Every structure is written in C-alpha cells, then in structure tokens.
Amino acid sequence: MSQALAALYAQHLEQLTQEADAALSDCGFDRLLIAAGTPRLRFLDDQAPPFAASPHFLRWLPLTAAPGSWIVHEPGRRPRLVFLQPRDYWHVVPEDPQGCWVEHFDIVTVADEHAARVELERLLGERSAIVGEDGAAGSDLAPNNPPALLARLHWSRACKTPYEITLMRAASRIAARGHRAAAQAFAGGASEFEIHLAYLAASGQAECELPYANIIGVDAHGAVLHYTRLERARPAAPRSLLIDAGGQYAGYASDITRTHVAPGQDDFAALVASMEEMQQILCLGVRAGQSYPALHEEAHRLLGGVLAQHGLVRCSAEAAFEQGITRAFLPHGLGHLLGLQVHDIGGHQSGPEGGRTPPPPEHPYLRLTRTLEAGMVVTIEPGLYFIPLLLEPLRAGAASGEVDWARVEQLAPCGGIRIEDDVLCTRGDAHNLTREAFAALE
Ligand code: GLY
Numbered sequence: 001m002s003q004a005l006a007a008l009y010a011q012h013l014e015q016l017t018q019e020a021d022a023a024l025s026d027c028g029f030d031r032l033l034i035a036a037g038t039p040r041l042r043f044l045d046d047q048a049p050p051f052a053a054s055p056h057f058l059r060w061l062p063l064t065a066a067p068g069s070w071i072v073h074e075p076g077r078r079p080r081l082v083f084l085q086p087r088d089y090w091h092v093v094p095e096d097p098q099g100c101w102v103e104h105f106d107i108v109t110v111a112d113e114h115a116a117r118v119e120l121e122r123l124l125g126e127r128s129a130i131v132g133e134d135g136a137a138g139s140d141l142a143p144n145n146p147p148a149l150l151a152r153l154h155w156s157r158a159c160k161t162p163y164e165i166t167l168m169r170a171a172s173r174i175a176a177r178g179h180r181a182a183a184q185a186f187a188g189g190a191s192e193f194e195i196h197l198a199y200l201a202a203s204g205q206a207e208c209e210l211p212y213a214n215i216i217g218v219d220a221h222g223a224v225l226h227y228t229r230l231e232r233a234r235p236a237a238p239r240s241l242l243i244d245a246g247g248q249y250a251g252y253a254s255d256i257t258r259t260h261v262a263p264g265q266d267d268f269a270a271l272v273a274s275m276e277e278m279q280q281i282l283c284l285g286v287r288a289g290q291s292y293p294a295l296h297e298e299a300h301r302l303l304g305g306v307l308a309q310h311g312l313v314r315c316s317a318e319a320a321f322e323q324g325i326t327r328a329f330l331p332h333g334l335g336h337l338l339g340l341q342v343h344d345i346g347g348h349q350s351g352p353e354g355g356r357t358p359p360p361p362e363h364p365y366l367r368l369t370r371t372l373e374a375g376m377v378v379t380i381e382p383g384l385y386f387i388p389l390l391l392e393p394l395r396a397g398a399a400s401g402e403v404d405w406a407r408v409e410q411l412a413p414c415g416g417i418r419i420e421d422d423v424l425c426t427r428g429d430a431h432n433l434t435r436e437a438f439a440a441l442e
Pocket residue numbers: 212244245255256342
C-alpha cells in the first residue's frame with residue numbers, strides 16, 4: 001500500500017469503528033465478532049467452490065484469502081484479528097499479515113480452527129454480536145447475526161469511504177483492460193469462449209477471481225440477460241457482442257457492460273449509439289438527493305424515445321412508456337449498488353433500522369429503491385433487448401399495433417444492447433469510474 005492509501009485506510013477504519021460502536025450501542029451489544037468464513041464442500045464431495053470471504057470481514061481488512069480468521073471489535077479497544085495460518089502442505093498457507101492495516105490491529109496467529117475457537121472463546125463475553133454464515137464456527141461461536149445490527153451496518157455500507165473508492169477505481173481499471181482485449185478478440189472473429197480467455201488474460205484474473213461470471217453473448221445470445229454458456233464454436237458472420245464483465249480488487253468489484261457491433265450492421269450500430277447517448281444522460285442524473293426509482297422511470301421514458309426514433313414503435317415516446325411497451329424491451333432495473341458485492345446489500349432497505357422499500361410492481365427487478373447519497377457507487381445500465389419470451393405477449397396484446405414487427409425482426413438477430421458504467425455519487429457532479437478507467441488506458 002502506498003502512503004496515501006495507508007492514510008485513507010486509517011480514516012476508513014476510524015469511520016468503521018464509529019459505525020460499529022454506534023450499531024453495538026443501539027442494539028445492546030458489547031462486542032462484534034466477524035467471521036471471514038470457511039470453504040464449504042460440495043454435497044458428498046471433498047471439493048469446495050472457490051472461497052469467498054464474508055463482505056463484513058472484507059470491509060475491515062483487505063484479506064481475501066484468510067478462511068477461518070476472525071475480527072473482534074470492542075468499543076474503546078484496538079480491533080483484534082484472530083488469524084488462521086494452518087500448518088499445511090496440501091494448500092497455500094495465508095502469508096504473514098502485511099500491509100498498512102497491520103499496525104492498527106492486535107493480531108493473534110493460530111494454527112488450526114480449534115486454537116482459533118479457544119482464542120475467541122477467551123474474548124467472548126455476554127452480549128456478543130457474531131456475524132458470519134451459518135456454520136462459521138461451532139458451539140458458543142455460532143453466528144447470531146442480529147438483524148437490527150446488520151441493518152445498521154448494511155445501511156452505512158452503501159456509502160463508500162475514500163479508501164473504498166480507491167479500491168473500486170483499481171477494480172475498474174482491471175476490467176477496462178479486459179474489455180479492451182475482448183473487443184479486439186471479437187473484431188478478430190473469436191468465439192465467446194476465446195473472448196472470455198482474452199478477457200481473463202488481459203485483466204490478469206483467474207476465473208475464480210471474477211466478481212461474477214462473465215456474460216459474453218454473440219448475436220442473439222445478447223438477449224439472454226445472464227448468458228454464461230460461452231459457446232466454443234466461432235460464429236460464421238458475427239453481428240454483435242454484449243459483454244458484461246467485471247474486475248475485483250481487494251474484494252471490491254467493478255461491473256461493466258459494453259455492446260460491440262460488427263461492420264455492416266449499420267442500423268444496429270445506430271441503435272447502440274442512441275442507447276449510449278441515453279446512458280450518458282442517465283449517468284449525469286446520479287447525484288445526492290436523486291431518487292433512484294425516479295431515474296429508472298426516466299430511463300424508460302428515454303427508451304420510448306429511442307424506440308420511436310429507430311422505428312421500432314409507431315407511437316410517440318410517451319405512448320410507448322405509458323402503454324408499458326418499453327418494459328418488454330427493458331425488463332431489468334436501471335442498476336444497483338456496487339461494492340464488496342456486485343449487487344451490494346441494502347438496495348431495498350428503507351432506513352438504518354431496516355424495513356424494506358420494494359420496487360414498484362411494474363418494475364419488479366429494480367434492485368435499488370433508495371435515494372442516492374454522496375459516496376454511493378451505483379451502476380447505470382439501461383438496455384434494449386429482443387427477448388422472444390417478452391415480445392410474444394406484447395405482440396398478442398392490445399399494444400401490438402404500436403410496434404413495427406418487421407423492424408423488430410430485422411434487428412432481433414443482434415440480440416440486445418446493454419451499456420453499463422459504475423458511477424460514484426457526490427453532492428455535485430457524478431464521477432464515472434468506468435469512463436475514467438477506459439480513458440486511463442489510452
Ligand atoms: N453484471 C451482472 C449483474 O449485474 O447481474
């Protein structure tokens with residue numbers, strides 16, 4: 001860590017400590033124990049999926065590969081880390097703690113889970129909030145995950161500290177490198193699988209390090225929102241590529257989508273250009289005090305305009321919105337909170353004490369119903385897809401005559417469009433972390 005990052009980490013820890021102290025006091029607890037988690041074996045198997053540390057743990061420490069370790073925080077004391085460093089010749093053993101965070105922690109290194117338990121039981125008193133997945137420890141250390149305490153922590157986690165923003169910028173740069181290579185691979189006629197490999201190589205990530213499975217859809221595959229099959233065969237004459245792929249740095253994610261068009265697909269290229277214009281308008285709407293559901297509604301109003309401009313509907317933009325036609329072309333939400341999780345927790349939370357603000361019934365997949373605050377990082381990812389399952393009922397319904405179905409059929413082989421940036425909300429103009437990362441490549 002550089003000196004600058006070390007200073008940001010110290011600030012970050014100070015803020016976390018204050019948040020944790022307030023949450024413990026409000027909820028009647030004396031201390032907070034946080035499990036990193038442990039790998040879980042597959043059913044009847046001795047193999048486990050790649051380990052992913054708990055986001056609660058990672059918010060305190062950039063220790064992504066320390067399964068079985070714990071953080072203990074008690075107000076007024078230095079935080080403690082019970083660090084599991086097994087004596088093991090089968091697996092890579094976590095390295096000795098290093099980095100600027102070390103000086104802020106009292107660290108006890110233990111060689112096995114039993115020793116960790118002994119150490120934790122020594123620290124455990126009454127009124128302990130224990131945060132972790134079920135089975136993170138046995139006996140008295142079974143997580144209780146107090147809902148009121150978690151609600152407070154999840155609420156505040158939405159607003160990132162400058163330290164977290166620095167890590168998210170690094171995650172954006174990782175993904176931008178991958179996207180650039182993927183675009184080149186597509187232009188060279190690569191298969192989805194080859195594009196995926198090009199992305200991994202250029203971003204320097206193993207598959208298990210990706211924040212989510214790469215979505216790489218050539219042509220009509222772009223209409224499957226979470227298409228992850230990775231076709232091995234090269235397409236004979238590819239028209240389009242939708243690639244939704246991220247990067248991870250110290251546990252923090254970036255989440256970026258681009259739509260590329262092959263030469264000769266001029267109408268689809270024009271549609272992509274209009275969607276990009278619209279996406280950039282929506283990014284400018286990210287600022288403190290903005291209702292995210294209202295921005296989502298604005299996306300549908302703008303999409304009505306794009307559908308009308310490109311002859312996909314015969315009615316006005318407003319009529320396409322009012323009649324729900326835009327919902328058949330854009331069935332997901334405008335975006336979500338981003339951070340330690342790709343869909344960072346708390347998007348539907350009503351306040352620090354909890355509660356849930358559901359999405360409007362006509363937009364059930366909107367993942368964020370909060371008002372934007374400075375420090376939040378959100379994705380802005382409007383789309384336009386030709387999804388048979390959604391277009392069929394539109395065609396059979398009352399609004400069918402408003403759609404130019406011949407135009408839809410002409411463009412449908414290109415699958416769909418999504419353009420997604422990660423945007424930092426401030427009290428002034430938003431900072432587009434994704435565009436900044438791409439600009440830095442040049
Ligand atoms: N980019 C993947 C998702 O948001 O689900």
